[in-house]
Amino acid sequence: MTIETLPAVDADRVTALTHELRDLLGAAAVSDETAALDRASIDGSEMSPVVKEQLPLGRAQLVVTPTTAEEIALAVGAATRHGVPITPRGKGTGNYGQAIPMAGGLVLDMSKARTIVEIGDGYATADAGATLIAIEQAANKTGQQLLMFPSTVQSTIGGFVSGGSGGTGSIKHGMLHQGYVTALDVVHATPDAALVHVEGTDTEPYLHNYGTTGIIARVTVALEPQQAWQAFYASFEDFHDAFALVRSLVELDPIPRLVSADVPTIADALPSDTALPPGRASLRAILDPTTVVEATRLVEAAGGTVEAVREGIQPTMKVSMTSYNHPIEWLQKAATETYFHVEVSGDALIDRVDEVQQVYPGAMLHLEGQRGRPIGMLTAPYTGADDVWSGFTRLTALGVGFHNPHQWFVDYMPERSRELAATTDPNGLLNPGKLVEPTVVTGGK
Numbered sequence: 001m002t003i004e005t006l007p008a009v010d011a012d013r014v015t016a017l018t019h020e021l022r023d024l025l026g027a028a029a030v031s032d033e034t035a036a037l038d039r040a041s042i043d044g045s046e047m048s049p050v051v052k053e054q055l056p057l058g059r060a061q062l063v064v065t066p067t068t069a070e071e072i073a074l075a076v077g078a079a080t081r082h083g084v085p086i087t088p089r090g091k092g093t094g095n096y097g098q099a100i101p102m103a104g105g106l107v108l109d110m111s112k113a114r115t116i117v118e119i120g121d122g123y124a125t126a127d128a129g130a131t132l133i134a135i136e137q138a139a140n141k142t143g144q145q146l147l148m149f150p151s152t153v154q155s156t157i158g159g160f161v162s163g164g165s166g167g168t169g170s171i172k173h174g175m176l177h178q179g180y181v182t183a184l185d186v187v188h189a190t191p192d193a194a195l196v197h198v199e200g201t202d203t204e205p206y207l208h209n210y211g212t213t214g215i216i217a218r219v220t221v222a223l224e225p226q227q228a229w230q231a232f233y234a235s236f237e238d239f240h241d242a243f244a245l246v247r248s249l250v251e252l253d254p255i256p257r258l259v260s261a262d263v264p265t266i267a268d269a270l271p272s273d274t275a276l277p278p279g280r281a282s283l284r285a286i287l288d289p290t291t292v293v294e295a296t297r298l299v300e301a302a303g304g305t306v307e308a309v310r311e312g313i314q315p316t317m318k319v320s321m322t323s324y325n326h327p328i329e330w331l332q333k334a335a336t337e338t339y340f341h342v343e344v345s346g347d348a349l350i351d352r353v354d355e356v357q358q359v360y361p362g363a364m365l366h367l368e369g370q371r372g373r374p375i376g377m378l379t380a381p382y383t384g385a386d387d388v389w390s391g392f393t394r395l396t397a398l399g400v401g402f403h404n405p406h407q408w409f410v411d412y413m414p415e416r417s418r419e420l421a422a423t424t425d426p427n428g429l430l431n432p433g434k435l436v437e438p439t440v441v442t443g444g445k
Contacts, residue, residue, distance in 0.1 A: 008104035077193030090159025097408035102433030128158025185218035239281035259369030275308035
């Protein structure tokens with residue numbers, strides 16, 4: 001699968017846009033300096049060796065940093081009037097190139113639009129650049145908490161709902177489109193761009209599509225009553241015992257916020273911690289305190305050892321930061337060889353884990369607990385892109401669901417996104433290169 005390089009925008013149009021944005025937002029909010037353009041042209045895609053082989057994917061010609069949702073709309077309107085492509089960006093922590101400006105043009109860096117507008121009864125409203133940890137802390141002050149947040153807790157709310165799907169809290173609450181987002185203020189690529197308010201199911205066509213149907217400028221998400229979470233660490237001599245226990249832990253009541261497990265090699269790559277003894281499989285969880293006694297009993301009955309139970313938001317956030325993609329990132333940092341990963345799901349991750357790990361030479365599984373079906377990241381040494389695709393048929397034969405994550409384009413309901421974008425982005429200016437025709441992605445490579 002080769003990423004198509006798009007031509008850069010005519011310099012005269014960018015220059016004209018630069019002048020208008022400085023008039024609208026002030027000189028400090030607009031930059032065409034080399035260092036700023038370089039920073040705005042990369043994301044976390046070095047995690048993906050498939051994408052990394054094709055870097056650089058594009059370079060910004062201009063960066064603007066609005067500080068409010070209203071300023072986001074002003075910037076989008078100006079760029080549309082000048083015919084300059086717009087690539088939205090939060091913290092730039094995406095791993096597959098979705099925030100890279102493939103057509104050059106304007107990078108809309110929303111990380112400074114971080115106002116938390118309101119914490120109400122059962123909801124929080126914030127501008128797109130507000131971080132999840134800031135929203136969580138603000139909600140906690142009112143006795144409430146977020147339903148879920150990504151493992152990178154410093155990610156922005158706009159980036160999460162534009163590019164994420166689930167995270168810490170998904171055991172109970174599922175995915176983004178399942179009641180997490182209750183309202184959005186979005187901006188369409190029109191010359192008179194303004195905030196467009198949508199609620200309920202009308203928000204769904206704007207979620208997880210990288211800003212290709214509209215720029216998410218303000219987000220309202222659901223809150224629930226706050227719980228006093230604890231970070232729970234256990235270790236096992238045999239990773240099979242740790243993996244099998246995940247099923248029992250996700251059924252605890254109250255439901256855990258997170259349950260993760262790793263084979264010893266991946267656990268050894270995580271940041272050093274006394275609760276992660278070398279050479280042992282690790283199980284980490286964020287538990288309601290009332291379930292810790294039962295969790296301890298289950299661990300010890302399975303032959304494991306409880307290594308630590310820690311209170312407070314910082315310890316629980318640390319556990320979150322060792323979930324989902326993060327263990328693979330730590331493995332890549334610690335290893336001398338390059339690894340790739342595939343997102344996997346299904347009971348076979350526990351029941352047939354040895355066979356699953358044999359799909360790719362040297363493969364190891366990072367496991368996440370979910371109700372109904374465990375999910376995980378299967379990672380293995382990488383020697384070329386064909387490594388990734390070669391295992392898909394074998395995974396299917398084992399009853400393993402999989403998703404190829406090494407994709408920079410919209411692959412969740414893309415037909416719906418294309419239909420909406422025909423109205424909201426008639427000139428194709430929103431994150432070009434990320435909403436591609438089906439013929440570009442068929443065949444898997």
